[in-house]
Structure formats: structure tokens, C-alpha cells
Amino acid sequence: MATKKKTAAKGAPCAVRTAGDPALDRELLHSMLLQRRFEEKTGEAYALGKIGGFCHLYIGQEAVSTGIIGQLRPDDYVIGTYRDHGQALARGVTPRAVMAELFGRIDGCSHGKGGSMHLFDRQTNFLGGHGIVGSHVPIAAGVGFAIKYRGGDQVCVCFMGDSVVNIGAFHEALNMAALWKLPVLFVIENNRYGMGTSVERAAAVDDLSKRADGYTGMDGIVIDGMDVHAVREAACKAIERARTESRPSLLEVRTYRYRGHSMSDAVSGTYRSKDELDEYQAYDPVFSLRDAMVLASTLTVAEWEAMEAEITHIVQDAWDFADASPEPPPAALYEDVLVDTTS
Amino acid sequence: MPIITYREALNQALREEMARDDRVYIMGEEVGVYNGAYKVSKGLLEEFGENRVVDSPIAELGFAGIGVGSAMAGLRPVIEFMTWNFALLAIDQVVNSAAKMLYMSGGQFPVPIVFRGPNGAALQLGAQHSQAFESWLAHIPGIKVVVPGTPYDAKGLLKSAIRDDNPVVVLEGEMLYNTKGEVPDTEYLVPLGVADVKREGKDCSIITSGKMVLVAMQAADQLAKEDIHIDVVDLRTIRPMDVEAIYASVRKTQRAVVVEEGWEICGIGAQVVDFIQRDCFDHLDAPVLRVHQADVPMPYAKGLEKIAKPDVAKTIAAVKQVMYRT
Numbered sequence: 285m286a287t288k289k290k291t292a293a294k295g296a297p298c299a300v301r302t303a304g305d306p307a308l309d310r311e312l313l314h315s316m317l318l319q320r321r322f323e324e325k326t327g328e329a330y331a332l333g334k335i336g337g338f339c340h341l342y343i344g345q346e347a348v349s350t351g352i353i354g355q356l357r358p359d360d361y362v363i364g365t366y367r368d369h370g371q372a373l374a375r376g377v378t379p380r381a382v383m384a385e386l387f388g389r390i391d392g393c394s395h396g397k398g399g400s401m402h403l404f405d406r407q408t409n410f411l412g413g414h415g416i417v418g419s420h421v422p423i424a425a426g427v428g429f430a431i432k433y434r435g436g437d438q439v440c441v442c443f444m445g446d447s448v449v450n451i452g453a454f455h456e457a458l459n460m461a462a463l464w465k466l467p468v469l470f471v472i473e474n475n476r477y478g479m480g481t482s483v484e485r486a487a488a489v490d491d492l493s494k495r496a497d498g499y500t501g502m503d504g505i506v507i508d509g510m511d512v513h514a515v516r517e518a519a520c521k522a523i524e525r526a527r528t529e530s531r532p533s534l535l536e537v538r539t540y541r542y543r544g545h546s547m548s549d550a551v552s553g554t555y556r557s558k559d560e561l562d563e564y565q566a567y568d569p570v571f572s573l574r575d576a577m578v579l580a581s582t583l584t585v586a587e588w589e590a591m592e593a594e595i596t597h598i599v600q601d602a603w604d605f606a607d608a609s610p611e612p613p614p615a616a617l618y619e620d621v622l623v624d625t626t627s
Numbered sequence: 628m629p630i631i632t633y634r635e636a637l638n639q640a641l642r643e644e645m646a647r648d649d650r651v652y653i654m655g656e657e658v659g660v661y662n663g664a665y666k667v668s669k670g671l672l673e674e675f676g677e678n679r680v681v682d683s684p685i686a687e688l689g690f691a692g693i694g695v696g697s698a699m700a701g702l703r704p705v706i707e708f709m710t711w712n713f714a715l716l717a718i719d720q721v722v723n724s725a726a727k728m729l730y731m732s733g734g735q736f737p738v739p740i741v742f743r744g745p746n747g748a749a750l751q752l753g754a755q756h757s758q759a760f761e762s763w764l765a766h767i768p769g770i771k772v773v774v775p776g777t778p779y780d781a782k783g784l785l786k787s788a789i790r791d792d793n794p795v796v797v798l799e800g801e802m803l804y805n806t807k808g809e810v811p812d813t814e815y816l817v818p819l820g821v822a823d824v825k826r827e828g829k830d831c832s833i834i835t836s837g838k839m840v841l842v843a844m845q846a847a848d849q850l851a852k853e854d855i856h857i858d859v860v861d862l863r864t865i866r867p868m869d870v871e872a873i874y875a876s877v878r879k880t881q882r883a884v885v886v887e888e889g890w891e892i893c894g895i896g897a898q899v900v901d902f903i904q905r906d907c908f909d910h911l912d913a914p915v916l917r918v919h920q921a922d923v924p925m926p927y928a929k930g931l932e933k934i935a936k937p938d939v940a941k942t943i944a945a946v947k948q949v950m951y952r953t
Contacts, residue, residue, distance in 0.1 A: 395733030395734065416723050425689070460689055
């Protein structure tokens, strides 16, 4: 019991801070706004040809990354999908390093070898964006396995899209995580579409949190993903359970992406209506927090404008930095295929 | 020097490396309580406990991925596939995750993992249980592919594989587990990427690996009775491949036959022939021939299976052909 108490105190930043705490609200707002403005700039850079390949924007989903990752300790782990820009930024990978990676430059967080879908950062235990749908879910369980193997009290957060629940790797990973009580938060970012196929058209059980029912000891939780406080509070509880009881959770965070699946997909596409998009945008995670803060007089218009200006500067600086960063030299082609074991 | 089986040699390698480094653990189907489907992990559960000898559910993709994630977080997993035929379910983790992680993270996340298990045909197991996947795996940059042919090499190569900071695939010959050979009881390693000349000869090179080393040695014994002396080059590691050893042998004998367990098309032998024609063309006195499995799924019927497999008779015939001694 003594161990548990000690662990809980060390790993529970959530318990001492509640919604309405002005400093906390400001942090959450800053994190979400940074992701929003960064992604808008990313869209511009893509249109200008500065960014190549596939590029999946996160706009609309900022409350998920902010509400969860912000509650972690530096020694915890985060692993994500190909829609990973927001997750990386929320984890503290610098905007410069993320933008330089998107530009395919040497100063990128993966030194230009990863690109949009494969952001990695050892410094912040950000174990990547992964491009194969669902393949990173067992990897997350493996990180949980390593934590437990060493008797640590870290947790691993695994972000995934809603389409992942229909993949075999998802079931295999959740089964072993529950069976072996691994400290992993499996976070489904249910933005309602796997590319252009709606959840209802892909999943036989479309209440995705219910998938947890198949695994004894795993909680399935539904969260309003447009409300950063709701996400944060649920995440805190799940993180605490993982840390102190080594119990995995399945969080279904209901969110929405404003942009298309990727840059090759129009904003509303053929698979969803403009009305639906408008409906979600009325509950925008960033602006609803801002409005609540203004209403509670914890944020003045001047403070908001100052935050906007600061973030605009950060994002422009990231762009300038990325633009100035060199391309990887030809010699880099053959580097890092294997760890050099000759030395 | 003690004479032990290939299976015992692998078991010794696992035991020694687990004792040496507590980050090393073994995971797979039946590796613990059952003592291993092929008994390679026999006794390890008793010695190291269930934390380090982990019986997984039948879920190759899942536990291979757990291995990758745990390696990214600092452990050194040995993932046993009951056979490489089943490992196809997990190939996404080998190819898309383990092999790519270091490169696409710009060098930040090495994946020190070993994927091992029996490979190739046994006897009358039918098409789904009788496949040799060397060339599939060797095609992928970012992994090393190891093919031990003797108990000595099995132990030394597996120990090196476990200590390597890269993903290493170890393809054990399913029919080799009971074969015996000398294995020192003192510490030794066999380096990855270094071939071994298993027999010296001046007339023709046989370049081979894994289970086919035995076939090549038997063929060489018989050919010696006809005064044909074979240089048997055991590659031991398919990727990286020791091309210098191939060149040295071919420049000496000026004739070569490549013997492999897998299929012909895009097989390992095709790669070896390419290396030889590139750098030893002027040394060759005959076209290089290949011995391999028939280009069919493996049949069950005993007679058909026999003619589908590469064997001693086919190897001898190929050697005689390149010697123009038919």
C-alpha cells in the first residue's frame, strides 16, 4: 500500500487541478490553439508544394491530444498514427522540428527520413506516427509490457483512428494488454470516418467503447472529444488506474475532423454533408474554451489577442526555420538502415 | 568437445544470453509451460520465471508487435514463431515496423529484437507447413537474416543475434533440430555476415546455407569418390551476405552451384548468381547452376514431396553438369 500511495502522489498531476483553474485553462487553450494555427499553416505549405506526400490534418481534434497528453509525465510514452502533427506538438516536440520534418529537412524531428506520417522524438518519448492502420497498437502494448517488465510506473498512450477497431491487431493487442494488465491507454479518436467510410458502415458494433467489454479488467469509456475538460478528466482517471493498478483502458473520444482525410480529399467530400461539418464547428474545442474563459472573466480579449499573436509568431518561426534548414545530404541515404555494430 | 543437438545448442544460446542480460526475454506460443513446441526453450521457464519466458496467445501479429514495442522501450526480446509459416500473420511487424523504425525515426529508435523459429519443409506436412522464406525476408533492408546450418553455428549465431542492436531474423531448419555436432562449452560467438567454408575443394564451389549445408556436404562426400572435390561455402547469414567469401571460392574453383531450400523465382540463388556474374565472370568455366525446390506448393504425397525438394542427387547432377562430366 505504501508503494501505491507514493506512486499515486508522484504521478497524479490531474487530481490537484480542476476545470476553471485559470492557469490550467490557459495552458489547454494555448496547446490547442498552437495545433490549430500550426495545422492551418501546414495546409498552406502543402498547397505551395513545400510539403510532399500524404498529409493528414488534425484540425478539429485538438482537444483529444491536449486533454490527454498534457496530463502525462515526461517519462511516459506516446505513440500515434499518421495523423500525428497535433499529437507531437502536444507532447512537446518543437514546432520547428515538426515543420522541418514536414518540409523533409535535416533539422526535422526524424531528420527528414520520416515525413508527415512518421514523426519521432526520443527526447519526449514520442514513439512515432505510424503509417499502417492499426499496426502500432501491439507496439503500444509492447511498451506497456516493457514498463511492467521493469516494474516502472509509467504509462503508454496509444492514439488510433476509429477504423482501427476493425483490425485484427487491435483485438490481439487489447486481449494481451488486459490479460497481462499492461499500463496502456488505448485512445480511439472517433472522428466518425475511416477515410471516407463512416463508422456505421464499417463497424458491426459502432459504439466503439463497447469493444472493451470483450476484455476483463479493461474499462471502456466514452468521452466528448470537443470538450477538452471532459477529455482531460477522463484521461486523468485512466492514467491514474494505469499507473497505480497497471490496468489498461479503452477511451473512445468522440471528435470530428474539419478537413478531409488527407490533402487529396476535399473538405466535405462526397461522404458527408456541409451541414454536418457546420454542426460540429459550432462546438469547436478551441473557441468554446476561449468563450467559456471570457465568460468567466479568466481571459480578456486583449489576452486572447496576445496569445494569437504569440502563436502566429511561433508558427511563422517554425516555417522560416524549416525553410532555411538544409535537405539531408546524399550520404544520409544509407545512414540508419542498421545500427552500425562495427564500432 | 561436447557433441549436442542443434536444438540443445539453441537452448544453450538462449540460456546464456538470458543469464547475461536481464533485458533479454523470450515470448511466443508454448515457449514456457509446454517447454517449446520444438523444445528449444526447454527448462527456461523453470530457470527464469514467467516474467521472462512468456507464453503468448495464438496471435502472431500481436505478440510480434509487443516485441517491437518492448524493444523500442529498452528490452531485448526474442520472439519465437512456432514456424515461419505462421509468422506470415506477423510479417507487418517484421517488415513495416521492426525493419523501418530506425530509418524513419532518423536513427532515434533502434529495435534490438530477434524473430526466430523453424523454417522450411519437414516431412509430409503439406503446402502450408513446408515453406522456406529466406528470400522473402532477405529482400527487406533494415533487418539481418541468419540461417544456421550446424549446432556450432546455431549457438554462436543466435548469441550474436541477441546481442545485435538491429532486428535479426533467425531461420532455423525444422529438420535440423535433432542433428548433432561439436559445440564448445566455453563462451564463443559466430559473427553475423561472415560465411564459413565448411569443406575445401578445388573443382567446384557449392554455395549454400541452412538445412542445405547438410545436403551439400553429403553431395561433396559422394563426389569425392569420383575425384571431384567441392568447396562448400556456408553463407550462415543471408543478409548481409559475405560476397567476398563467395568470390574467393569461385575464383579458386571457377565453377559454382547454388543450393537453396526455397523456390527458384527470385530466390537467394538468383542473388548469388548475380554477384558471381558481376565480379567473377572472367573466372567462370561454366554457367552457374541452381538447385532449389520445384516451383509448386509442397505436395503431401511422399513420392511427390521427394521430387519437389532439392536433394543430394540433384546437387550431384548439377555439379557434374558444370564440370561437363554428365
